[in-house]
Amino acid sequence: MRAAMPRPSRPLQALLSAALAGGALVVAGCPSTDERACDAVCDCTGCSEARYLECLDEAEVSRKAAVEASCVGALDELLVCLEEEIECKDDVFTFDGCEDQEARLGECGISVFRTACDLANDRLTECGQGAPLGTDPASCIGQIACNARCIAATSCAGLNGFDIEENARFGECTNLCFFQMP
Known part of the structure; x- marks a missing residue:
């Protein structure tokens, strides 16, 4: 039979609780697929802060349109593909390999970053x-x-x-x- 583990002291319990809460906050603060896509585009093109915010606004408009058109899945598929396929050459981004996802979203009348x-x-x-x-x-x-x-x-x-x-x-x-x- 194993001996019972001693309970951590109150200050240690408080510290562990704070660490767990902080970890939850970090998880809650993870960037969305929209933000990650804008990050990738702006990392390539050298966006200003204003252009980055415009990108996020455009992504939000696209997301709202996708919700209205019942095409959120198609939008998310495209954004995940963009994140995986984006290539940067001479400050221009391309995302070959996402044509099918872009076409599915296009069937809903929605375009992102274009x-x-x-x-x-x-x-x-x-x-x-x-x-x-x-x-x-x-x-x-x-x-x-x-x-x-x-x-x-x-x-x-x-x-x-x-x-x-x-x-x-x-x-x-x-x-x-x-x-x-x-």
Whole structure:
């Protein structure tokens, strides 16, 4: 039979309790997938504090949109993939290998870390039309962003005029953008 272990003294008990509580606080303070993704992007691009906060805001907007669209799982899958696949070259981040996750989230109409113009340029390039929209996020607003969303949501057959019905929907979409306030 083993002898009973002596109880720690009161000061030691208090210290152990504080350490356990502190450990719980550290665990509670772990960064979210959104924060880790923004950390990775900003570590690469050298974000200012303001840009880092914008990144977190964008991630929060994407998360809210994902909740509304019942696509939180797709968002989390993409963020985990980004964390694993992000590569930094010449202060530009890429995340090859996350195309499937990005496409699943895109089916919900949500994009993270990419503007509507980026997605439209991808679609236009895929369709053999080049990438005429700028890559500066500040310029992808208003009517331009609206048109970019129309482009990204249209198939190559629709953009190239091979699918007449889809091409007509694309035309209607861009016309609605034209009437948007600048």
